[in-house]
Amino acid sequence: MSQTNFSPWDDPNGKPLIRFDNVTKKFGEFVAIDDLTLDIYEREFFALLGPSGCGKTTMMRMLAGFEDPTSGKMELAGKNIAGIPPNKRAVNMMFQSYALFPHLTVWDNIAFGLRRGGASKQQIEKRVEEMLTLTRMTKFARRKPHQISGGQRQRVALARSLAKAPKLLLLDEPLGALDKKLRQDTQFELMDIQESTGTTFVIVTHDQEEAMTVASRVAVMDEGRIIQVATPDRIYEAPNSVYVADFIGDVNIIEGTVKPAGEDLYYIDWNPNQAPLLAASERPFSDGQTAHLAIRPEKITISAEQPVEAKNTAKGSVLDIAYLGNLSTYYVQLDGGQVVKAQTANTRRLSRRSITWEDKVWISWSATAGVLLDR
Amino acid sequence: MRRASWFNITSLTLGFAFLYLPMVLLVFYSFNSSKLVTVWAGFSTKWYGELIRNEAFLDAAVVTLKVAVISSTLATILGTMAAYVLVRGGKFMGRTLFSGMVYAPLVMPEVITGLSLLLLFIGIGLDRGVLTIVLAHTTFSMCYVSVVVSSRLVTFDRSLEEAALDLGCSPFDAFRLVTLPIIAPAVISGWLLAFTLSLDDLVIASFTTGPSSTTLPIKIWSAVRLGVSPEINALSTIMIGVVTVGVIAASLISKHRTVKAQHDLQAAERGTS
Amino acid sequence: MNIRRFILIAVPYAWLLALFFIPFFIVFKISLSDLALAIPPYSPTVKDGIFNMLSAFDFENFTFLASDDLYWKAYLSSLKIALISTIFAVIVGYPMAYGMARAPDEWRPTLMMLVILPFWTSFLIRVYAWVGILSNEGLLNQLLLWLGLIDAPLTIMNTTTAVYIGIVYTYLPFMILPIYAALDRLDESLIEAAEDLGCSRTKAFWLVTVPLSRNGIIAGCFLVFIPALGEFVIPSLLGGSGTLMIGKVLFEEFFNNRDWPVASAVAVVLLLILIVPITLFQRNQQRQAEADT
Numbered sequence: 001m002s003q004t005n006f007s008p009w010d011d012p013n014g015k016p017l018i019r020f021d022n023v024t025k026k027f028g029e030f031v032a033i034d035d036l037t038l039d040i041y042e043r044e045f046f047a048l049l050g051p052s053g054c055g056k057t058t059m060m061r062m063l064a065g066f067e068d069p070t071s072g073k074m075e076l077a078g079k080n081i082a083g084i085p086p087n088k089r090a091v092n093m094m095f096q097s098y099a100l101f102p103h104l105t106v107w108d109n110i111a112f113g114l115r116r117g118g119a120s121k122q123q124i125e126k127r128v129e130e131m132l133t134l135t136r137m138t139k140f141a142r143r144k145p146h147q148i149s150g151g152q153r154q155r156v157a158l159a160r161s162l163a164k165a166p167k168l169l170l171l172d173e174p175l176g177a178l179d180k181k182l183r184q185d186t187q188f189e190l191m192d193i194q195e196s197t198g199t200t201f202v203i204v205t206h207d208q209e210e211a212m213t214v215a216s217r218v219a220v221m222d223e224g225r226i227i228q229v230a231t232p233d234r235i236y237e238a239p240n241s242v243y244v245a246d247f248i249g250d251v252n253i254i255e256g257t258v259k260p261a262g263e264d265l266y267y268i269d270w271n272p273n274q275a276p277l278l279a280a281s282e283r284p285f286s287d288g289q290t291a292h293l294a295i296r297p298e299k300i301t302i303s304a305e306q307p308v309e310a311k312n313t314a315k316g317s318v319l320d321i322a323y324l325g326n327l328s329t330y331y332v333q334l335d336g337g338q339v340v341k342a343q344t345a346n347t348r349r350l351s352r353r354s355i356t357w358e359d360k361v362w363i364s365w366s367a368t369a370g371v372l373l374d375r
Numbered sequence: 376m377r378r379a380s381w382f383n384i385t386s387l388t389l390g391f392a393f394l395y396l397p398m399v400l401l402v403f404y405s406f407n408s409s410k411l412v413t414v415w416a417g418f419s420t421k422w423y424g425e426l427i428r429n430e431a432f433l434d435a436a437v438v439t440l441k442v443a444v445i446s447s448t449l450a451t452i453l454g455t456m457a458a459y460v461l462v463r464g465g466k467f468m469g470r471t472l473f474s475g476m477v478y479a480p481l482v483m484p485e486v487i488t489g490l491s492l493l494l495l496f497i498g499i500g501l502d503r504g505v506l507t508i509v510l511a512h513t514t515f516s517m518c519y520v521s522v523v524v525s526s527r528l529v530t531f532d533r534s535l536e537e538a539a540l541d542l543g544c545s546p547f548d549a550f551r552l553v554t555l556p557i558i559a560p561a562v563i564s565g566w567l568l569a570f571t572l573s574l575d576d577l578v579i580a581s582f583t584t585g586p587s588s589t590t591l592p593i594k595i596w597s598a599v600r601l602g603v604s605p606e607i608n609a610l611s612t613i614m615i616g617v618v619t620v621g622v623i624a625a626s627l628i629s630k631h632r633t634v635k636a637q638h639d640l641q642a643a644e645r646g647t648s
Numbered sequence: 649m650n651i652r653r654f655i656l657i658a659v660p661y662a663w664l665l666a667l668f669f670i671p672f673f674i675v676f677k678i679s680l681s682d683l684a685l686a687i688p689p690y691s692p693t694v695k696d697g698i699f700n701m702l703s704a705f706d707f708e709n710f711t712f713l714a715s716d717d718l719y720w721k722a723y724l725s726s727l728k729i730a731l732i733s734t735i736f737a738v739i740v741g742y743p744m745a746y747g748m749a750r751a752p753d754e755w756r757p758t759l760m761m762l763v764i765l766p767f768w769t770s771f772l773i774r775v776y777a778w779v780g781i782l783s784n785e786g787l788l789n790q791l792l793l794w795l796g797l798i799d800a801p802l803t804i805m806n807t808t809t810a811v812y813i814g815i816v817y818t819y820l821p822f823m824i825l826p827i828y829a830a831l832d833r834l835d836e837s838l839i840e841a842a843e844d845l846g847c848s849r850t851k852a853f854w855l856v857t858v859p860l861s862r863n864g865i866i867a868g869c870f871l872v873f874i875p876a877l878g879e880f881v882i883p884s885l886l887g888g889s890g891t892l893m894i895g896k897v898l899f900e901e902f903f904n905n906r907d908w909p910v911a912s913a914v915a916v917v918l919l920l921i922l923i924v925p926i927t928l929f930q931r932n933q934q935r936q937a938e939a940d941t
Contacts, residue, residue, distance in 0.1 A: 064541055086540040099538035103556045112552075116543030147639040164542070383750050386743035391762055393740065394820060397777035398769070400787060404780065457660040467657055476664040482926050484878025486898045487915045491671035494908070498674060514667040517660070547652055575770045578880055578899075592772050599772075599885065603780045611773040618768045626761050 006216060008041035015078070017042045017168065017200050018063065023072035025058055032058040034224035035072070045194050045201045047215035049208060055224040056204045060170050063202065064093045077167060087116070092166040096173040098157035100145040106156050107141040113164045131159040134193060151182050158190075162197060171203040175210060187213050208248050212236070220244050241375050245294040252300070252340050254293040258285040258372070266372060268293055273336040278311045281372035295370035297343035300363050302330050304354060310364035316340070318359045330355065332363055398615055405608035422609040432594060432610065439574060439591040442505060446512035447569035453513065454520025454569070455562055461521070462528040480518040488515055489582030496583065503585035511583040512573040519572060520565035527561035679709055679912035709913035719897065719914065723921065726894040729808060730876035733815035737872045738865060740816060741823035748824070749831035763821050775814055775885050782810050782886065806888025814882040815872070822871035830864025831857070863936045870929035878918060894918050
């Protein structure tokens with residue numbers, strides 16, 4: 001994944017490449033970006049993740065220069081970039097539709113931006129060849145966009161946007177048009193290219209798996225605001241809200257009332273028919289406060305007998321089993337009605353597994369397995 | 376798979392017979408040696424000879440072509456500009472009036488367009504002739520061009536222009552280097568449409584023409600009011616022939632392009648799996 | 649606002665203002681001027697005449713139009729002819745569009761081209777082609793006499809029937825294309841579903857195909873009706889002196905009687921009549937566009 005020592009956002013003296021300072025963008029009455037503040041650092045692979053309409057594309061279009069912020073300041077390398085037209089910015093963009101010029105060959109598409117820059121013929125030729133090699137498209141240089149496949153078009157679009165060696169490359173759903181298998185291969189290719197060119201990448205995506213795979217940091221957005229910015233593992237393991245926990249991956253949310261149970265430990269009363277749950281939390285909660293316990297299905301153990309050592313246990317019956325090949329998800333209905341998902345890796349063959357529909361089972365998890373959230 | 380039923384075949388056959396039989400008969404009787412067009416008296420090309428020797432027709436044809444070339448070129452430039460303004464112009468003062476003026480001539484009866492332009496030309500004291508016909512034809516055919524071009528611009532992927540800007544183009548360069556080459560087929564068909572409209576127009580030309588500049592439709596009109604004449608049949612045959620060859624050639628070229636594009640795409644998909 | 653954008657907007661705008669809007673305004677204004685001030689063309693003071701007409705103001709021409717039943721009859725007969733021709737165009741055009749939409753895929757480009765080809769052919773010539781067919785000694789009468797279906801030639805030329813034929817013939821592609829577009833988009837599984845649910849073929853056609861192609865029919869009707877209303881060439885060439893149509897009356901009023909104010913008034917009233925179908929047509933197009941998205 002990302003380089004182990006690369007974390008400029010933790011360095012208090014680090015200078016960000018991009019700085020959003022209380023940026024708001026309105027389209028008429030509609031608030032697309034709501035008072036947003038964010039730093040993105042050089043060489044980062046930064047992902048903007050969120051459902052459609054959350055404002056992530058607007059943020060990207062503001063960086064590219066197609067939209068101007070309604071209020072607030074946007075800085076690129078310390079300079080305010082509001083009002084600078086897109087053709088005068090050291091920022092390039094890879095479009096969701098790729099936007100390859102259909103009347104130009106692959107070669108001319110890549111050279112397009114260089115020619116506008118006034119580079120000499122030799123320089124252009126050298127740079128285009130470099131880009132073709134980087135994206136393994138040398139063989140197809142003389143073809144037109146409609147004569148190459150979807151994956152190749154994606155690579156040409158990348159080569160074209162990288163050709164001018166921008167300080168910042170924006171990628172709008174770059175892999176959205178590819179099928180799943182090709183998408184996975186291309187994700188790693190993107191990461192390699194990002195690392196070898198040292199360009200700062202900002203990627204917009206609604207695919208959480210993609211964001212988690214490629215990004216050094218992920219910003220989860222909703223309704224024009226950033227809900228959480230963190231590294232992929234922090235986003236997954238320590239979401240700061242039910243929204244983030246629910247948006248990334250699969251999760252069980254149990255709502256209840258908190259009762260302190262020692263240092264950083266809390267009981268959660270959630271169901272009169274079940275014992276209170278125990279959860280560790282660094283975030284303080286007051287007595288009687290309503291809280292949500294978020295637990296990932298794979299952190300819940302399912303067993304036929306009552307486990308002895310587990311801190312949290314609950315009894316129920318198997319409602320449904322979703323067999324996914326490598327994993328199985330059990331939908332367990334607890335006494336009291338709530339359905340909890342528990343996931344186990346299928347390390348054994350199907351016939352040897354013991355739990356099936358209607359079985360009475362126990363589920364259990366440790367005190368640190370879940371995250372206690374106040375919203 | 377669709378199968379053609381007898382009902383459908385019959386209705387298509389009758390329908391196309393209705394559309395084409397009159398023109399086929401016209402062509403057929405242009406080779407009639409008799410002066411009486413409805414009585415067949417043997418094959419002859421003498422009416423074509425008469426036509427070529429008729430200087431009045433030739434002069435009219437020259438005037439018509441001149442008007443058509445100039446007015447369709449002007450109409451294409453103005454119509455493309457208007458289409459771009461309508462689709463990409465954003466908001467400006469009087470936009471509603473502008474779009475109204477672009478679309479109104481399409482439904483305006485020709486007699487009214489002709490009448491109003493004539494009154495204007497008289498009002499400003501402009502002598503009627505080739506210039507006034509060109510102005511009139513440019514005005515109504517630019518609206519057709521703008522409809523053709525704007526329907527192409529509406530489906531035009533805007534991110535292509537944005538990509539050009541992103542890669543350092545000024546807005547004008549983005550239009551010149553990216554938009555125009557891509558919408559060129561629509562611009563060309565707009566020109567062809569304007570050209571044929573101008574060639575074909577009788578009513579507006581009758582209003583705006585002067586005594587020295589008679590166009591071919593006006594000439595034909597005054598001839599056919601007196602009844603069927605074999606010379607006009609011959610002239611019609613030539614005009615129909617030119618159009619037919621042109622349209623068939625154009626559709627063959629576009630079909631060839633589509634087939635080639637499909638072929639290329641299949642080859643590309645195969646080559647990379 | 650930058651200078652390029654200004655030029656881009658200003659040039660076509662100014663052109664249309666000068667050569668569409670102002671002339672139209674002149675017609676409107678002259679229609680309100682006095683007949684006595686009208687000066688025949690080619691007189692040296694013609695320019696002043698126009699300005700005189702522009703400054704005068706009365707409704708005399710409109711009251712004249714209302715009182716002379718020639719104009720009433722011409723408007724009514726134009727409406728009637730346009731309406732009947734439109735109905736015939738649906739009857740002829742719908743089966744053709746339906747046949748095209750049901751034709752095998754490989755035929756369709758050719759059929760499409762055959763419908764569009766007449767568009768590019770001279771309108772005047774296409775109308776003229778009927779003169780030789782419909783006249784008393786024309787090809788149609790010859791054929792019917794030869795077949796023994798009639799004893800004496802039918803008089804079709806210079807009647808309203810000839811005008812109907814001419815309008816249906818010249819505007820048929822306008823009817824076929826929108827209906828074809830609507831039928832082409834129609835999902836064939838809908839008809840199969842109707843048959844599956846117990847409809848006969850004919851019933852499925854009336855209950856599913858026709859309602860779903862309604863917008864195409866409406867669009868086609870307007871595209872035939874609107875130009876037919878102001879038509880000049882067809883009634884003049886095929887309709888003879890007996891056929892009254894307003895486009896023809898306007899033309900004659902202007903060129904033969906040289907009565908500009910009345911011609912202008914005729915034009916203004918024609919436009920007022922046209923506003924209704926044009927507005928309805930635009931509403932239909934808008935509804936269709938909304939339904940598509």
